[in-house]
Amino acid sequence: MRISALAAEAGLPIATVKFYLREGLLHPGVATSATQATYDDSHLRRLRVIRALTGPVGLSVQQTRMILGLIDDPGDDLYATLGRAVGALPPTVDTRAASDDDPDPFPRARAALEALGQVYDPSFAAVAQLEAALEAVDAAGMPISDDRLLEYGRHLREMAVYDLERMPPEPNAAVEYTVLGTALYEPVLLALRRLAHQDVASRRDLGA
């Protein structure tokens, strides 16, 4: 299809599609003349991913280009690539390695992962993210008990097994699935959690 048809199909102005081409977010079409090119479903699919990352997820063009680069070239170590891709998603956190000055930079996250029997890798962005979240919880005087941690952790791990079992085997698709399944499914989960609370509460006598 021509660029006008691609833009119409994606529901975008042609200028926006041209901008993504210029910025290298969208791969070039196949040239059919000196001034025209033809585009296919791979371009439409990529436009959807670009729109998700720059829209609801809120990434800059530069951050989006970095993540698209990992989708296009996942390299040999898929595990490390998935970690880098997820680590590039919001929220922005202050990752730091253990050092002589600060041998245990994430004590709350470390303790929680040890209690859960899960891998602890301080270079992973979600460790710093968990530390910040647990700091806020402690500061508010609402610490998460071990019992609650194990209850939450058990359910989240079962959901993670479900997600990983459905990860496409092909590496490019696996990175895309992980990025979108993290960034776009998280808001769904939070809304569903609030609605689950509402549902459970509605079936109890809350002393009206």
Place this chain on the structure above:
Amino acid sequence: MRISALAAEAGLPIATVKFYLREGLLHPGVATSATQATYDDSHLRRLRVIRALTGPVGLSVQQTRMILGLIDDPGDDLYATLGRAVGALPPTVDTRAASDDDPDPFPRARAALEALGQVYDPSFAAVAQLEAALEAVDAAGMPISDDRLLEYGRHLREMAVYDLERMPPEPNAAVEYTVLGTALYEPVLLALRRLAHQDVASRRDLGA
């Protein structure tokens, strides 16, 4: 204790404590002279809640005052009050009632809740929140299958039962528990989910 001791205990400048008193977020102490008052643990506890809501949760002073009002005066219908309190937390969504013009404003959220067998109340903010999240998911070409919805929903509902069983019976405490357990535990859950993915992935052969 005197205001200086209260501020020191809370780790805040005295001017900040005075600001919260002036804005009506913090209840007055007991006057001991024309210019002095004494404060107790209830003030310290309240300062922690104020700091959580204006800090990590990101509410304005006005939004914080509204939520503190619900904690202080939950009224007779605790279920409705919990809904209002959670609805006042981020993210901000465009709630709207069904009307003649728009009889089904949240079709995706309605269908999801029907599939889960959960209560559907379009006036509840999390319904609009779920609709927006599902719209983004669909636009990105990553729709959530019914099977995935039921899997996520089952776990989140079990976690909600756990949370509700531990809700304090006293209404003021119940509202505070619900507000902080929503706003502060959500970031913990998202970090734990990413770490669960990492843990499950680390135990698989991802073709390194």
